[in-house]
Amino acid sequence: MGKELFYYFVYPGFLFIAITGGILSWYDRKITAWLQFRKGPPFLQPFYDFLKLLLVKETILPAKGSKMTFLLAPVLSVTGAMLAGILIMVPATGIDTGFTGDIIVIFYLLTIPSLTYIIGALASGNPLAAVGASREMKLIISYELTFLLAVAAVIMKAGLSISMLDIIALQQDGAFIGSISGILLFVVIILTMQAKLGMVPFDMAEAETEITHGSFIEYSGSAYALIKLTKYIMLFILPVFLCILLLGGFRLDGIHILWSVLKVLGIVLLLTIIRNTNPRVKIAQAMRFFFIWMNLIAIIAIVLILFGF
């Protein structure tokens, strides 16, 4: 029992994921700063941000709107992201949970943060948040199908196995990315992750210069700290999920730790570069992009897998 609790709450669970997420957030901001000729924040800045919001800043509640739902949404978003994170990290570090359908559960849990953003935004009663929520909704509709197709393609590649451990085990001889379909899926999943993380070019739900942080406009203090925590967690677990799906796993023992760190840093670097070399697109353009182009590439990848490429 003690061992399970340790798995879930310390390593590789809650604490490990949250701290690594914070470090990755610093890495993302530092790379951004370098790309923009700035100095960038100190190493502990994400943690200062989080703790200050959590402990020091005042939490202001909207006068109109449902306060309970408004406050519950960030809690649910952290819970959802954390559950997904634990389900991803536990098999990644080689611990056998005996749970064979975990990839499906992870797929569902990964949508919870976006859904709770919508709920929280609509509960705040702010018109700008309502615009943000409607954009987030449209964005989810557009990228979820693509993400589902990509995950389905990986499952097909793994011989219809829906267990993370099987997928990792199958890639010990060679990662899935070493094939044409694998490269196509990598592109699709990277862009879907960009949308899931709400990074430019798909940050229209918070679009600072249009709707002033849209969905999150009414959040402050500890409620906003939880949203920030969710973002840190997502910034870590999505790259790890991609590592497991296509790049041959995320092992943290012996020499593998170096490769795992490089994989995650590389993926986040790619995300950061995409977000710094593109303007924000409009929601209609994002929908067209995912519905037509990304779905097309995912389906091509599936067809290629059927023919064995």
Added chain:
Amino acid sequence: MSKIIPIGPYHPLQEEPELFKLYCEGEIVKDIKWETGYNHRGIEKLSESKTFDQVFFLVERVCGICSTSHPFAFANCMEEIGEVEIPDRAKYIRSIIGELERIHSHMLWFGLAGHFIGYNTVFMWVWKYREPVLDLFEMITGNRNSYAMFKIGGVRRDIENNKIGKIKETLDLIRKKTDMLIGAVMDDPVIHARTKGVGILTKDDIINYGAVGPTARASDVAIDVRHDNPYAAYPLVNWKIITAKEGDVFAKVEVRLLEILESVSIIDQCLEGLKKEKEGEIETKVKAIPEGIGTGRAEAPRGEVFHFVKTNGSNYPERHKIRAPSYVNIATFKKSCIGQTISDATISLAAVDPCYCCTERLASVYDKDTGTKVFGGEELIKNSQQKTREIQKTILRNEH
């Protein structure tokens, strides 16, 4: 039912206080109303209590970014009244300052436009390359902004010939970097997707709304005070008016970027002209300004700046009227924003490079039939004092 999406009074899109109310149905903007008046400073009235030499420093502060175009227009105006002819060297220096200002103002706008569409890398890069221009200003005038260079009859400081080399070096850098930016932006498909066909103003719209500056030139209306009513050294150098046909946001980007290159070329020619003139001959002594009225125009980075001054033989203006370019340009929002999505409307708002503090005006309402004043400055002050007292009362009540 339409809901109101407010842009302002505090909003990351605009640095200045103003309020745009977008009446939206879903994401589509159905109507737009705007309120200014957060920033009125009564400069025209204040100007009447200053001597002509002091007015230069006052009008310089009408706008922080185009801070030389107002003194420029005021100098043109006073020299028209006094029939003063200024030396060629002063003309060249005035044009150099004016064009350097255009370069830094267009770069500032371009960076901000990048920021508005979420492209912060462009914002940081462009502002980095804008910095040498400000350094140049510091070298020439002693100030990075609000240069205090103009006076009636000439300029206050000379650009010594030994500084020309350094200025040319910086200009080469700017030209190189602008070429790089043009290459990077003009071919970026995502920027095309965001700016092409957005906030279109046709030629007729421009003429009907009386828009000026790059906003007009991007819709193929070739108006430019430097060309239509030549002043300073502009008739002495070769340059052309940059226009674009489409009238959308992309055309405005294009016009401004190409104008940077044109300005660099103008400054280059002015520097050549400066070498021919004798150092130190930078002003004509003006003893007094006679009674009369005059108008002065200058092409600010945002469009035409217009000054009207009535003098009465003393050394104070009797009436000073200023019209800044944003005053006419922001009226085009009615045309460019309605029917667009919120994303497009916000970049259309920013595309005319609006400057609200230049534009603030106080209006008095007169009865049409009787000619009596219904509502004017005094009533507004009374209203404001009344409101302050009420707010004080509420605060006191809440504290107890």
